[in-house]
Amino acid sequence: MSSFDLLSPNMQKKIWEMRWEEFTPIQDKAIPAIIETDDDIIISSGTASGKTEAAFLPILTLIEDTAKQSLKVLYVSPLKALINNQFERIESLCKDIGIPIHKWHGDVLQSKKKKFIQNPAGILQITPESIESLFINRTSMIPHIFNKLDFIVIDEIHSFLDVERGIQLRSLLARIEKVINKRPRYIGLSATIDNFEFVKQWVNFRNTDRVRIIHEKGYDKELLYHLMHFQRIEANKKPIELYEDIRELTREAKAIIFCNSREEVEYSTVLLNRLAQKEGEGETYYPHHSSIDKKERKFVEKTIAESTSPKSVIATSSLELGIDIGSIDIVIQVDSTYTVSSLRQRLGRSGRKQGSSSMLQLYSTMEDSLVQSLAVMELVLEKWVEPSQGYKQPFDILFHQIISMCQQYNGIKRSQLIQEIKSNDAFHDLDIEDINELLNYMIEREILEQLPVVQELIIGIVGERILRSREFYSVFMTREQYDVFSGTKQIGTIDKSPFINIKDRIILAGKLWEIYDIDSKRNKIYVSKASQGDPPKYSGDGGKIHQRIGEKMMEIICSDNFFEYIDEKAADCLKEIRIPYHSYEVTPQQRVIWRKKDELVFETYTGTTIYQTLMWMLRTKGVDVKTVDGVGRIKITMPPEEDILKVFDDIKNSTWCAEDVMKGVLERETFVSKFSFYLPERLRDKMHIANEIDIENTLSYLKSYTFRLIEL
């Protein structure tokens, strides 16, 4: 039977109404998989391939008859915006057949939530944090809401796999299963991912054979791409020629211009609008990032989506996931992304019009960024993508979930709590001793309290304070912010810092402002219009780069490869970068330590986890490691009579245990997360070891390369 024939008459009718002539390849595969098997299904493919319908056409076919009486589908999304977006898309499928669909997140009115609770039926769209709030604030309603649940659909499932938020979600879903004593089918929707074994484990570790991966690899569309280099003059100043070139490129086209920081977005918006104004144009470039007020961002999204004249949006990764901004002619990336998957997602945002090709313009403004841009682009072309690693030994989330569970049960025997933890998919591989240590520690600190007679655990005084905070629901870290107001209108936020003063001039939401009042108690700043300003400084924490990118960079530097998609300046710059490596005949199987008197610069060209582990090993061996930069250049101070290569040999030939590596880790370098501060030191170290240290691959890195000390 064809996919179409498998669908219910009502769904077939929908397809006629939507005037679809054919299914996308992913839909063609997903429909029979969902209808004809009982397996969990992961649907993995690029943007705009119709994954939502691939899941919901067959799901609706299966639940059509029963969904009016009870809740059949729980749809989980990482973004409220995505819920609002998908609501309309799914609603149009549910219309006429009377299947209700409900939204539940922080912006949804209480009255609507109450209405849903009175008669839970059909489909519920929710965020992980709102599931958490159900467990805390509406505990007794959970069986009533979920007891007939058949499907759990997780949208953008890839965004949960490697982060604490994913562990929280995994735990919450396991807890729902426990309450209703039933396991609904899981349907995951994902951008292209790798490491399917891991995804299967995540979804159903008890029975990975019952998880089916439906995967579409390549791109349907032709990809046109080009790289140009505009060397920075000073560290922080990009040349005006770069902006002139972007202006040229976007004069007749609608573009998303991705920058790597909010600061760059603000600065570029002002500059590009100045260039446009010189040509007599009005506002043409709009900024988009998380510190711009939501209303303003919505306005920008709408302006871009609806505009018929060429208008462009300048954004951070805020526009990487599925927010709808209409069709885009060209994607511009200024300096390299940190991951291959990010570039892949971004270029998927262009050429959404039928038949048009995707256009990608890369720019680099520094030597490292040029090589990294090439490496990342080459890996995209090889169709490689970072595999999921998972979030290991999640004691911080266990801490959080123990509080949540104690609230849920309102008193639970310790043995029963441990049993619940061990049977939870999120925590099944944690050691029982560690769980016990954490429980004891929590009782000691009055986060939990052990009731004397009944021997039950309840939430303690300190735990109550943590639980009752608005901050409890989410498990990721955020910074303290000032809200910035012009009159009564909020413009956005800036990081709270003692260095912000009255009369400071800032750029925010693409406009210039002067601060005239700071209300530190209420975290509010008041501004008026100004004619000059600099973007505010936002602080962030660097992410990890995969080993494969480092290796690719070294391959590019050591080879003579000519890239036909790069301009002359980029080619000249690359040539310049290659000179020392070529003159010393360095090969990709080698790594170089450049020596200038007492100072050594070791260019690791590998991934973050490996070069950090190596740095800590070097410290443990008494080597004075000074700094390490984002691409893994380790600066070492060592007198000339000492031999660094001998230290490498020593490290290579030693037997390492994680505790030895930990001796080289500085306090400020240890693992940090929102709830890690509440953990006993040993468990925090254990998290650091599991997530940040990789002894095996570091030793094999040392064994597989030849290291050369070259005097400069």
Add this chain to the structure above:
DNA sequence: GACCTGCTGCGGGTTG
């Protein structure tokens, strides 16, 4: 070298 994500319930006042 960074970016992104979400979130009470209740009482009191106002509005339709």
